[in-house]
Amino acid sequence: MIVLKVVLVSKERDYISAWLDYVQGNSSGLHVRFTAFSQGDSFKDHMKEQEGRELPDLVIAEPEFLNDWLNNGGEVSGVPWLMLSEGMEEVDEAKRLMKYQPLPALLDAVMHACRQPRRKKVHHPGQETLSIGVVSASGGSGKTAVALHMAKQLGLAGYAVLYLNLETLDSTLPFLEKGLTRSGQRHPDAETGLSRLLYDLKVGRKESGKQLQVQSKGVDGYVVRHEALKSDVFWPLSNRKELLQMTREDTSNLLRYLTDCGQYDVLILDGDSGWDGRSEGVLDAADAFVWLVEDDISAMHRWGQWLQHAERTKPDLYESMLDRSRFVVNKYRDNVVNVLPRPDLHLDAVLPYIPSWKQLSQEEVMLSSPIFQREVKRLCAMLVQDGEEELKQTGRIQKQDRWAL
Missing domain, CATH: 3.40.50.10850 (Ntrc-like two-domain protein.)
Incomplete structure (x- = not known):
């Protein structure tokens, strides 16, 4: 409780x-x-x-x-x-x-x-795109389900959204495969979009000594529209080696390119729970985090161990990350029974446990839970309104609020 x-x-x-x-x-x-x-x-x-x-x-x-x-x-x-x-x-x-x-x-x-959620700082490196990382200290916490639902709710609200999965073992394909087509047909170019973009970024840096300049086409040649998700997505990489070889710099450059292209209001970033280069790149670049934890003693312990390691080895990143994080209990069942791993932590929101997801057989089931959608919508409104408020105060954005709370 x-x-x-x-x-x-x-x-x-x-x-x-x-x-x-x-x-x-x-x-x-x-x-x-x-x-x-x-x-x-x-x-x-x-x-x-x-x-x-x-x-x-x-x-x-x-x-x-x-x-x-x-x-x-x-x-x-x-x-x-x-x-x-x-x-x-x-x-x-x-x-x-x-x-x-x-x-x-x-x-x-x-x-x-x-x-009422405490307003936290949302860090923007001078752009109008809000990037939100969905992270956790342990696998199985429901990161991908939450990230997909956030992308859908933001898309339904009228935002231009890109969902980016950077997991080593991508878990989205079974749920999104039917929607990863244009007009019901396969598009081989789209299936290699993320691989080609990573290559183009590397070549551009080698040739110019700096990040690849944004082309007028933006990311249209790399992404595919997913109608059920109401967002653009990259087709999951088939070559795990490409992801394993991604460095912190590669990830930061990719996210900077996606931000600077100007095509999206929101980026939803779904990555691994470890300390590899991709994870650190996301921790560096994201404006805000949805930090998921389950209410069990093992998950709370891993959360505490993760924070302890970060505080000891990367104190500057640790403080910045906490400042950008919303801590959310996923699979919530009536009350929280386990003690948080540190006294300076507090929970910002909870997302309900959905028993029917134990027997998932089609993507529509996972993307269409009314109870879960309602709570994710509240979470999205919390994050996006904080981000837009800061942008309005700095004069970098002029938008009408799209959330009716």
């Missing part, structure tokens, strides 16, 4: 007691743990102690306490907050929590605010 951690600050001790008594006697209170303060110094000391540890999911405070905290580092901490207000303060209505209202309404407001 995910327990939300909330800090409540009010100078009225009776008010605090009423909150805590209600929460303890309410079933929803099982999902929330309150830490309450009536003095500003104690509140500030508590927040300083949490730095570098597991931060709270929400701070609710009266104006005098809240403003002091925000002005002294709270604004950049990433912790969501609500002002406990009597209606006289100048504050965004979305951030105002009226102090005197029925306790059930107050608790509902707290639960809603805690569920």
Whole structure:
């Protein structure tokens, strides 16, 4: 079970007691743990102690306490907050929590605010294409299923999407083979598209000493449209050696080319879970990550080991990767029973377990689960709206939001 951690600050001790008594006697209170303060110094000391540890999911405070905290580092901490207000303060209505209202309404407001995803930085190297890597510390976590569903939902929402699978052993062909044709006919050129693009990029670098210049044709000669996925894809490589020989630089150059060609709003990157060159290239280049983990003790342990190794051997990449990651429990069943491997981690979303996928026999089954599509759509909206908001703020994109949440 995910327990939300909330800090409540009010100078009225009776008010605090009423909150805590209600929460303890309410079933929803099982999902929330309150830490309450009536003095500003104690509140500030508590927040300083949490730095570098597991931060709270929400701070609710009266104006005098809240403003002091925000002005002294709270604004950049990433912790969501609500002002406990009597209606006289100048504050965004979305951030105002009226102090005197029925306790059930107050608790509902707290639960809603805690569920709002924390905004994370989305790193863009100067382009308008958002690249999203779907990663995991262990195989079998459902990376490909999630990546395919993300591509489909983004395509349905009107985005131009390219799905790129960089797994050593590509698991998509059984699900996508029927759609990897144009007008129902085989196209041999498309079947060698990724291989030819990798070759052209290498030749271009050797001849010019730099990355191949983007041609006017972009990637049209390399990709194939998959109508069921509502996205462009590369036909899976048949020669495993080509993938095994891909270096970190090869991967970075490929992703840069796909980004700079200007044909796509979103790239969905699906790769291996190891430490090879392709994986490191994706970790370098992606603007955001959907980091999948299963709720079992072995998966949590592997997640912790992966992060520990990254922190020890590649500290700069580790910090950047965490900053770009959304941590998502896949195959979720009612509650999370295992402890996360580190106290500074928190879950951003969950995706449901779909029992019928155990007996998959055709691609339509895997791509057409309404429950899974709904939750993936929410996840996509979280990622894409964060990315577009940053691009709008920097003046690099002018788009209307396409998600109705």
